[in-house]
Amino acid sequence: MxxxxxxxxxxxxxxxxxxxxxxxxxxxxxxxxxxxxxxxxxxxxxxxNAVMSNLMAMMRAGRDPEVRSTIAFISPFPLDQYCGFDANWEQFYLGAKKRAESLGYHLDVIWRNKPGLTRAGCTAILRARGIRGFIVAPRDRPLGRLSMDWKNFACATLGHNMPGLHLHSAMADHYQNASLALRAARKYGYRRIGLMLTREQDGYFSGMFKAAFLLHLESVSPEERVEPFLQLSDPSPSKDRAAREWIKKHKPDVILCGGSHVDELLASMGLKVPGDMALADLTLALPRENRAGVWERTAETGACAVDLVVERLHNNELGPPAVPNSVRHQGTGHAGPTMPTR
CATH class of the missing domain: 1.10.260.40 (lambda repressor-like DNA-binding domains)
Structure with a gap:
């Protein structure tokens, strides 16, 4: 500090x-x-502290002391594409924007993958706009590196950190969310519980859904044991032969999933939800009347990322922290017709 x-x-x-x-x-x-x-x-x-110094100078000069500083939202896409790519991503942005404005900041979106924009160019944009803090939005390739000038800025990430770089971060607590869904499924009378994710999802969530599920398997009888399927094809799950064979072999009562991939697969097999098989979505962006699962509350996670950056700005702390903090938000269980009580 x-x-x-x-x-x-x-x-x-x-x-x-x-x-x-x-x-x-x-x-x-x-x-x-x-x-x-x-x-x-x-x-x-x-x-x-440059922001406070400017504020005091304006007050001493008898001018309106309102200061509207800017925090950057470093996005892998233009804003319209970013919000359209994933409903949870849109909630990240909306939550961050609302929180920033409530604290007197403007949230400025910078498209980091814009053709021709280099690391030096992105840094130059931040400096030209007087931006001293930024949030790194979730990335389309979460395991890839992001080249930035970190040492002169207060920054935090939304989601898991990048290899070799450790910043303060805000994210959903995927492990606890999966545990929450597993407890709900058991409470509703389901015994053969399956987990089905795409390869990308398993990597994006850093294996946290899988970790909670594997712990669950240690407590069930052999008759209730369903091995997780983490290789679902994307973007054509209905053509995934291995996934179809997994469903036929294990015959789960309910499948925990992330998004609509499994819906498409089950429909292609002529299976009805919830008549033939129940579903619970671990990644609900908002509570939905027609879907059971876990509401990730990503708008609150976006707001938390702003708080992490603003705290560092107020303390004039720039660059990667010596001890990075990870704030994980547990979601809320959401009942719905896709996983009724048995």
């Missing part, structure tokens, strides 16, 4: 007002006192 002027005042034996004037190079303060204050400030690693 950035040292405060109060700490400098305590160590120098001066008043807070004197320290503030000395750091502002006020002509009312002697040269010797300024040097004393600057020496202690340097030893503590004190850095001036």
């Amino acid at each position: 950035n040292p405060t002027q109060i700490e400098i005042a305590r160590l120098t034996g001066l008043s807070h007002a004197t320290v503030s004037r000395a750091l502002a190079d006020s002509p009312l303060i002697s040269k010797a006192t300024k040097e004393k204050v600057r020496l202690v400030a340097s030893e503590l690693g004190y850095r001036k």
Whole structure:
């Protein structure tokens, strides 16, 4: 955390007002006192908070003190494509935007994959717009690297961090969400519970759905055991022969899934939901009347990412943190007709 002027005042034996004037190079303060204050400030690693300094300058000048700083939302797509790509991604953005505005910030979307935009170009845009903090939105290729100038910005990620880089992050608690769905399925009378995800989903969620499911398998009888299927074809699940064979072999009572891939597969096999097989969606962007599962509350996760960035801005903490924090939001179970009580 950035040292405060109060700490400098305590160590120098001066008043807070004197320290503030000395750091502002006020002509009312002697040269010797300024040097004393600057020496202690340097030893503590004190850095001036530019936003607060500008605010105080405007107030002293009798001008409207309203300051509307900007936080960037670094997106893999243009905004319309980003929000249209995935309903949860749209909720990430809307939650972040609402929270930023409530704190007096503007959320500015920057398309990082724009043709011709280099790392230096993206950094130049941030600096030209006076942006000191940004959020890295979920990526279309979550395991890939993102080349950015991190050291001069306060930043956080939405979702899991990238290899080799550790920032503060906000994400859904996928492990707890899967556990929540498993408990609900058991409560509703289902015993042969299956898990079906695409290859991309298993990687994107860092294996957390799978981890919760494997722990569940340790507590069930051999008759209730259904091995997870984590290789569902995308984008053509209805043509996935291995997935069809898995369903025929294991005959699960209910399938935990992420999105509509399994719906398409079951329909192609002539199986009705919930008549022949129940479904619970682990990745609901919003509570839906026609679908059971877990509401991930991603708008709140987006808001949390803004809080992480704003806290670092207020403390004038730039660059990757020494100890990154991960804030995980547990979702809310949502009852629906696709998984009725048996």
